[in-house]
Amino acid sequence: MAVIRTFFTIILREFHRFSRNSVAMLIFLGAPLLYGPLFGVLYKDAQLYDTPIAVVDLDGSILSDRIIDALDENENIRVDGVYAEESGLWDAFVAGEVYAIVTIPRRFEADVQRGRSPEVHVSMNASNMVITNYTTRSVQQVLATLDAGTRIESLKKAGVPASVAEESHSAFQTVFSRYFNPSNNYLIFLLPGLLGMVLQQVFMLVLALSFSQEFEEQSFVHLLRHSRSAFLILLAKSFPYWVMGMLMWLFSLHGIMYAFDVPVDGRLWGIYLFSFLFVMAMSSIGIMVSAAIPSQLKATEVLMVIAAPAFLVSGFTWPLYQMPATVQVVAHLIPTTHFLEGFRKMILAGAELVHLQSEVFWLVLLTLIPYFLTLFIIKRRIRITEEHFAGQLGIQ
Secondary structure, three states, X not given: OHHHHHHHHHHHHHHHHHHHOHHHHHHHHXXXXXXXXXHHHHHOOXXXXXXXXXXXXXXXXXXXXXXXXXXXXXOOEEEEEEEOOOOOHHHHHHOOOOOEEEEEOOOHHHXXXXXXXXXXXXXXXXXXXXXXXXXXXXXXXXXXXXXXXXXXXHHHHOOOOHHHHOOOOOOOEEEEEEEOOOOOOHHHHHHHHHHHHHHHXXXXXXXXXXXXXXXXXXXXXXXXXXXXXXXXXXXXHHHHHHHHHHHHXXXXXXXXXXXXXXXXXXXXXXXXXXXXXXXXXXXXXXXXXXXXXXXXXXXXXXXXXXXXXXXXXXXXXXXXXXXXXXXHHHHHOOHHHHHHHHHHHHXXXXXXXXXXXXXXXXXXXXXXXXXXXHHHHHXXXXXXXXXXXXXXXXXX
């Protein structure tokens, strides 16, 4: 009986200790209630809608108009623009503003009427396999349906029996060209994102200790003996993590990705600069939480709550434009969202920083705002420390 009583005493004690840890309770009880519905909302439709594509209409005929209308009526794709020439579209294609370019050739309708079977060319941005598969299937279905209808209609007008018309050759051909991951290699699609997530998790875990350890061990007063400038302290505390973060990422970029033959087609200086922006944004958020929460354990727990859903809501696998508006707002506040999207464009599509204006803007914003907030927090910590340790700091 004494053993059983001791056993239940320890159980009650553990429940009591757990209930006193508000962050642990939030994670243990709140995470399933938050993340479960979140993941369900992300994938509840199980298909993509309104993926933007572009059409280059070099023919300007009634038949080409029918193709454009049919493409736009498909629920999975949306004709984002119709152009009379191809120039200027490649930048939009590389930047991911359109995921397919459908080119209708000159004299298209005339060649169909003469039975010459012209080619409609479709360029696919294959950097995201999920978007590529849905878009390819949708465009293929629309063009195949129109091809069959056009063929039967034209042959019937020529007096060919319906049974013979249905077995005749295609009115036009559809040729697909895949760019940026033409082989649909799953490793090329997924590995860069996983490496980015590893960098995020490591940064979150390490940066949680940067200031909270100083406060918890009461060593912040020793730091103030070197300088009482909040800006200098923040810059000096951040710099080692910038260096270590970039070294870690360079190893991933030139070591792991090279070992598994993941192509890096973009300009390296641009990739390095963009990666450094990500490192700065991650460090600014991590240091802000560490400065605001003077407990190493709680700072780590809070950062893990932030980091946990980052990969799923980042848009790296399931497109961000398919997510509910509230989820998109949350996703934009996570640096990983902008880094993974831009990084994939750079290494697979050869995109340059000029193609990543939105991603660069958000990474800069997510660097500056947390750093300014951290400056205010550190200044407050300095005042409090000066009041409590005036003697040690030589303050009269």
